Amino acid sequence: MMKALKRLILITALILIIVPAVSVAYTVNSMAINPSSGALTPGTTVDISFTVQEPSGQTTTNDLVMYTALKSPQWSYIINVNGNPTSPATSGSPTVDVSGFLLTYKSTDDVTVAVTLSGTVPTVTQTSNQTLIQIYEVDSNGNQVATPYTQTVLVVNPSDVTTAIANANSQLSQLKTDIDEKTALGIDTSAAQAQYNTAQSQISQAQSLPSTQYSDALNDLTTATSTIANGETLLDKAWAESEIATAQAPVNNVDTLIAYFQGNSSTANDPRLATVITEREIAVSYISAASDFVTSGNYASARSKAEQAYTEGNQSYNDALTFQAAVEATWNPLAGLxxxxxxxxxxxxxxxxxxxxxxxxxxxxxxxxxxxxxxxxx
CATH class of the missing domain: 1.20.5 (Single alpha-helices involved in coiled-coils or other helix-helix interfaces)
Structure with a gap:
């Protein structure tokens, strides 16, 4: 039993001697990027500086890899050991690989890498995020170690901004056309007009912003598009409500005649009046359904029901007028003419x-x- 235990301890010790220590992740300090905020346009110069703190207590250090999507990059880095700088190194490649051999010192030493980078923002076919700087480690087998440190920036394709503004203006123009059409029909378009005015202001604000404030412009345009959609919805609602009001008119007219007939004993129980009342009730049920559709936001169905209500209500009113004429004919022999x-x-x-x-x-x-x-x- 003791021999087996000694053998296990010996094997474990050999493994620890043969297998290098696992690298502890580095840290990135003092990251400075100029310009420091906002979207960038192609050709803009970007300057970056930072320090990479290598983990202490290491006997073996991984390679340090740095990458940028900037065009014409100019790298410069200095390895500092206990505050003492080594000779600076430079590179003009998108990717810089600092050998772990250069970063390996005594486990008690403080090793840092001071890096500066300058380059220009690349041209993009569409507005998208581009990598300003990415830092990671690779082991002796070339495998990436841990999660990379990454800084990105939104790079603007100027034509995208122009297109977005043009699309928003096109939608705004359509809303104005729809408002004018409904106004001509006597529909109350005040709510939709208020949304139009707000969206117009939001688009104007987006147009006035410089390209470096593309994100703000995009937010304004997104808000404007939403405002325009809300205006169209309010216009659709007003249209449906107008159709319901139109359908209510013949019902109100027939109600007056029904009250007249019901107030006379000679006509109160006439079967013709019952027909008029039945038609009137059908029209009212359609109006009620149309109102429910408005509440639920289904304005197309609301208009459809309102049209049915108008047809049925008009039929009821016409039948009531025919009934009235027949009754008056019994009182006035010439009424039939x-x-x-x-x-x-x-x-x-x-x-x-x-x-x-x-x-x-x-x-x-x-x-x-x-x-x-x-x-x-x-």
């Missing part, structure tokens, strides 16, 4: 009134003369 009958009826009434007036005048004259004669006779 339509407008002509009404004209004759009015003429006859005028003549009757005129005759009565003449008779009253003649009687008055006769009475007056008799009284005058009596007065003369004393």
């Amino acid at each position: 339509g407008s002509v009958g009404s004209l004759f009826s009015s003429s006859v009434l005028f003549i009757i009134v005129g005759v009565i007036a003449v008779v009253l005048i003649i009687v008055g004259i006769i009475i007056y003369r008799k009284r005058s004669r009596w007065d003369e006779l004393g």
Whole structure:
């Protein structure tokens, strides 16, 4: 048993001697990037400086790899050991590999790498994030160790900004056309107009920003697009509400006639009135459904139901007018002649009134003369 234990300890010791210590991750300090914020346009010069702190207590150090997507990069780095700099090294390649051999010192030494980088922002076919600096380690087999340290920047394709503004203006123009069309139909477009005014201001603000503030411009344009969409929605809602109001008009008209019929004992229980009321109730149910669709935001269905309500309500009103004409015909024999009958009826009434007036005048004259004669006779 003791022999087996000694053998295990010996094997473990040999493994520790043969296998190098696993590297502890480096740290990046004092990262400075100029320009320090905002999106960049192609051709802009970028200056970067930073320090890489190598882990202490190492007997073997991995290679330090640094990469940039900047064009025409100019690297310069100095290895400092306990504050004492070595000779500077330079490179003009996108990728710089600092050998682990150059970074390997006594485990008690403090090893840092001071790096400066200068380059220009590359041209991009579309606005996208580009790598300013990426730092990572690779082991002796070329395998990447741990997660890279990465700094990116949004690089703007100027044509993307122009396109985004053009698209927003196109949508704004369409909203204006839609507003004008609905205004001509007598629809209340004030809510949509307010959204139009807001979106127009947001687009103007985006257009006034320099390319370095592309992100802000993009945010303004995104907000403007959302505002335009909201304007179209409000316009659609106003249209649906207008259709419902139009459908309500014949219902209101027929309600007046129904109340008139129900107030007369001769027509209150007439089967024709029942038909009018049934049609009116159907129209009201369609209006109710249309209102529910407006509440749920389904404005196309709301307009469809409002159109059905208008058709049914108009039918009810027309039937009520026909019923009214039939009832009045029983009171006025000439009513059946339509407008002509009404004209004759009015003429006859005028003549009757005129005759009565003449008779009253003649009687008055006769009475007056008799009284005058009596007065003369004393």
